[in-house]
Amino acid sequence: MRWQYVTVLMLLLALLTVPAAAQGTKYLYGSPDLSATISGTNEFAPGAETNLAIIVSNSGLNTHKIYDSTLVTPDDAPNTAKLVTVALKSSDASFTIKTDPQFLSDIVGGASATATFDVKVADGAAPGTYVLPLEVTYTYLVDAEEYGSDVLRYNYQKKTETLPLTVRVTPALQVEVLDVRSESLNVGTEGYVYLTLKNIGHDTANNAIAKVTRNGASPLIPTDGNAYVGTFEPGETVDVKFKVSVADTAEPLSYPLDVVVTYEDYEGSTATSKAVTIGLPVGGKIDFEVVSPMSILYLGSNSVLEVVYKNTGAATVYNAQARISAVDPFTSSDDTAFLGDLAPGETATARFDVNIDSDGTEKEYGIDSEIRYRDDLDNSKISDTMKVRVALEQRQGTIFTNPIFLVAIAAVIIGAGYYIFVYRKKQK
Helix, strand or coil, X not given: CCHHHHHHHHHHHHHHHCCCCCCEEEEEECCCCEEEEEECCCEECCCCEEEEEEEEEECCCCCXXXXXXXXXXXXXXXXXXXXXXXXXXXXXXXXXXXXXXEEEEEECXXXXXXXXXXXXXXXXXXXXXXXXXXXXXXXXXXXXEEECXXXXXXXXXXXXXXXXXXXXXXXXXXXXXXXXXXXXXXXXXEXXXXXXXXXXXXXXXXXXXXXXXXXXXXXXXXXXXXXXXXXXXXXXXXXXXXEEEECCCCCCCEEEEEEEEEEECCCCCEEECCCEEEEEECECCCCEEECCCCXXXXXXXXXXXXXXEEECCCCCEEEEEEEEECCCCEEEEECEEEEEEECCCCEEEEEEEEEECCCCCCCEEXXXXXXXXXXXXXXXXXXCCEEEEEEEECCCCHHHHCHHHHHHHHHHHHHHHHHHHHHHHHHC
């Protein structure tokens, strides 16, 4: 081997073992290019409140880049939008933005970030297309100046731009309750509710059905809660009637009831209007009271028990009938008495034939009594149970005051008188 070749080989090996110089990068051109789109539907009905998700995308490019071992690579690329803050605005009273501006941090080129805003559409918003401006504020790298081989000075610029977002308000039925009336609405009964409804929206409702529904735990419970309306034009009014029951646990106060209309909208789809809550006054419970004093009856007798009932409720009752439940030592072959119609505050007297066992105990008794009646809607109702107070006593002077004994004595006296009269006549 020649020594000159060995020398050349060693030089080549030395070159291969020397590390390559680091390559720096510098971008000559580039900046963020932001756009905004709505995630999901951009159509909303009047009165709707929704969480509007907005996607902010950065499509900015770096078009020219230099590689050089003498360059120092900056930390940020010029197409990166840094410290991004977005604020949704409303230039129209039809929309209310309930969310404050949101911070999205950095969005590099080719990436995106999502911000969500709570948006309320006004009840009276007219159908049509609206633009919601999205104000975007960010900072980006304009250039980086090199000082020597190891120092960079960054020049950032702050920028604010407005990105338009298009939304659409669709036609919708909106219901306004113009008038509310109720009839026979008392605690524990059924009554009627009369409503006058107006379509204050912008959509013609086809095959419309007005409904009343229970509001939470309200004691107002619809028993016939649907009324067919048909075609319900904007600006049109309709009168509807419903039947509603009131729970026994209610008090004579006002309670809520919800009103909605289901219909076919402008696209032929089934829709339901926003619920309108109305208040309905409820009258007091229909109730009765025994107002007659305690009756005194005698053991071993057949007596007439007179009981005076009073309508202490808030409504008139019809075809009322009183009934007693006779138990030992009482028996009765006629335990029902007709009272008729009773307005609030009126009284009526019932008479019952009662037999009392002779071996009963002398004391005060409470006989259960109730009243069956019909309300204003001809529903059959039964009152709460009442107590009829009766005191049983032993009749004083039993023999001489007993009617049967007195009749027998009278018969004997009359018979004796007749015999004496006939006998004396024969003696003559």
